[in-house]
Amino acid sequence: MSRGSISITGIGKEFGTATVLDQVDLAIDGGSFVTLLGPSGCGKTTLLRLIAGFLEPSRGTIAIDGASMQGVPPRHRPLGMVFQNLALFPHLDVFENVAYGLKVRGAPATDIAGKVSRFLGLVGLAGFERRRIGQLSGGQKQRVALARSLALEPAILLLDEPLSALDLQLRRQLQVELKSIQRQLATTFVFVTHDQEEATMLSDTIVVMNGGHVQQVGTPDAIYRRPASPFVARFVGDINMLEGRITSLDTASVSVSVAERQISVPRSALVGTPSVGKACQLACRPESVRLGEAADDALSLDARISALHRLGPTMKVVLQGPLGPLTALMMADVPHVADLAEGKTVRLSVPSHSLTLFVST
């Protein structure tokens, strides 16, 4: 295993009487880009601060490369941190900010100069050495913060929503650069965000958190296509959810009644243990909903178009059918999209492999 692996076992954290993290187990591979994704208050930042050592866990252990971090102060942990507000030293210039850790460590001046110029080059800020922090743009500050935390060449870099204050275009650009820097250095990046697109774009592994628990750990693709719970399904993108009840079971499929219609769902779509009479939620992503095609899919019905929304290159179609509202998403330049109009009735279908059935617990 490469340098910078983190193993988190049975971590719990309470602030007073409030439980912020409960029984979190997580193994992070060295050299990977891991995102802690969840809504605000889910405990993701607390988990990051526990790894950093700014907080001590109420229960459980954290180990980095096999060494327990219990009682180890942040300055002795092999990690760097990029703070949400960046926390650049306002009284120092760009060079001094990046050199800070090296100076504290007592590195010789020539080493410091070499490393500072190397890392400023890496983040694309060569020539900015003598700028003051107040003279930098948001994106440049971001780069200085990154260079500062990388200058000590830590095995692990913790990033606490560092891009959240930037506008969308700059954020996208920095995401690409961040990922390329991570690949070059092979440093473990643990990135906290509430933005699922950001998480999908950056990560090797996404850790979805909610209410102090880890909901699901997986690749962006697995999390999107096979969400482990309705919460994860909703959090990582739009999804249609139909409330229903299980009416019968056999070895290959499950029959579900939704709004008095019987739908047969393959067992492979199932999340949870089914039994007859149990409430369930049938889910499909909007891009899996097909319009105007006669198909013998699991779900096939007529619905009226109640609204059309153009979103960049895509068209979002809001449909009102016998099962309730459904949303379909398709590329706007597909020929038959031009025929769609509000008020028109169309045939919609969802292939059975695109369905997920969550059995309520």
Place this chain on the structure above:
Amino acid sequence: MRRPVRPPSSRQASPPAPDMRGATSAPRSLGWLLLPVLLVLALFLGSVALLFFHAFWGKDGFSLVYFRQILERADYHEVFLRTVSIAAIVAVASAVLAYPIAWLLWRLPRWRNLLLVIVLVPWLVSLVVRTYGWLVILGPKGFLNETLKWAGVIQSPVPLIFNDLGVVIGLTHVLMPFAVIATLSVLLQIDNRLEEASESLGAGGFETWRRVVLPLSLPGVFTGLSITFLTSMGAIVTPILLGGIRQKMAGTQIYQEVVYNFNMSKASTWAICLLLLSGLGLALLRAAEAALVPKADR
């Protein structure tokens, strides 16, 4: 970084900024709210004008006799030198003593309000009473001398008051809370993530203080220095009560000219010289601050 309030003297001296009038969108009918400001300004400018009139215009018309006197008399030079020296020592002593107190208040948010009350409670007692308190402690038959004598450390009382030392002790006691508040107000503006950032980059507590907290708190230290220096320059009560009879400060000399000798011209001349010296001291402090604190912070 926002700067704490400047000492009043430097604010009053500057005229109201002209662009302020254009910036307000208040209806014209609220113009009467400016009246108190204008009244204060008129009184201030009026008294300054009167000061200059008295200084240059004696009983026999225009005269520079008291300026010449100050330039020529060695005993007056000594008074001004003593005034500036005592003010400088008091300013530095206040800043040095106030810093750990302010740091402690900043570090202990739970106790901050209580500790702040303890720092400020002397202000509830009249200056004269507080100063007399020092007589009881520092006097020849005071608590400190009697204790040291009883312990056998000294045979005869050490002169702690009725000299320059007494004035320094008294003024430092009175003015230190200003330095505490000036320093604390700047410390409180420091983002505590900066300390975490420093820690995550390998620095321990002292290293973080030396490299991050101290440089960022210097503007507050300088504000404290300015306030205590300027206030000490004009001190009257403390030097009268705790100073030597012959060791006058500029403030006590002016007080004597006004109250006992009714010599307004001489008092005004002294006041102008004192003002010039204070301005010079303030300019030096500003220059020192500019050299020590990087521009982006200010």
